[in-house]
Amino acid sequence: MLKRLFKFLWRLILILGAMGLVGLILPRLITTMYAVDRIFQKESALPEGIAIVFGAGLRRDGTPTPILRDRVQTAASLYLSGKVEKLLMSGDGQMEGYNEPEAMRQFALSLGVPNEAITLDFAGSRTYDTCYRAKTVFGVKSALLVTQKFHLPRALFLCNALGLEALGVEANNRQFWRGSMLVWNVREQLATVGAFLDVYVSNPTPVSGETEPWHVD
Numbered sequence: 729m730l731k732r733l734f735k736f737l738w739r740l741i742l743i744l745g746a747m748g749l750v751g752l753i754l755p756r757l758i759t760t761m762y763a764v765d766r767i768f769q770k771e772s773a774l775p776e777g778i779a780i781v782f783g784a785g786l787r788r789d790g791t792p793t794p795i796l797r798d799r800v801q802t803a804a805s806l807y808l809s810g811k812v813e814k815l816l817m818s819g820d821g822q823m824e825g826y827n828e829p830e831a832m833r834q835f836a837l838s839l840g841v842p843n844e845a846i847t848l849d850f851a852g853s854r855t856y857d858t859c860y861r862a863k864t865v866f867g868v869k870s871a872l873l874v875t876q877k878f879h880l881p882r883a884l885f886l887c888n889a890l891g892l893e894a895l896g897v898e899a900n901n902r903q904f905w906r907g908s909m910l911v912w913n914v915r916e917q918l919a920t921v922g923a924f925l926d927v928y929v930s931n932p933t934p935v936s937g938e939t940e941p942w943h944v945d
Contacts, residue, residue, distance in 0.1 A: 755924045767877065767898055768898070771812050778885075779807070781799050781800060781832060782817060782819070797835060800817070800839070817832040818852030819832060819852050829849060850891070851935045858883075874899050875899055879916060882916060
């Protein structure tokens, strides 16, 4: 009797483990397939009114991390080449002494992007929040999303699921350590599950705030 019980419990553990593994992998697989035809290099990106740049952390001195510099540099290239008219820079800027959007703006200015072409979103602490606020607060209907390839599938899925028509532009101006890429991809695996839960289960409402001046034809 005890042996049968152990056998049943072991089978149950295997089944639950397999279901958990599928639940972890499937969302990432779906978003990756969804994004295949929606990701472009900056040279081949289609012209668009707005590019949305996602935050990615700051150094201790308040300057953008290498991964964030990569994103801003790509967005600046899109603007300077005439691919986009405006840049919406979204990140976490609600804590004293920590302001991702402003750091992004300063770096973009140093690359030659004029201040009037930049709008900041200080409450884009998550990809979901950035996409939600871009549509509901800033009134963006369509945009190019600028971030790395590992992040684009989730960003594209979220923005399009929230009613913002989006294509992606890969930020790939520099090479990153393989260890870092592994960490980011593992993080994306978990974050993509969270994205599905946000869209299909919880439907959270991020901080809205007031609409900033925004003029795009």
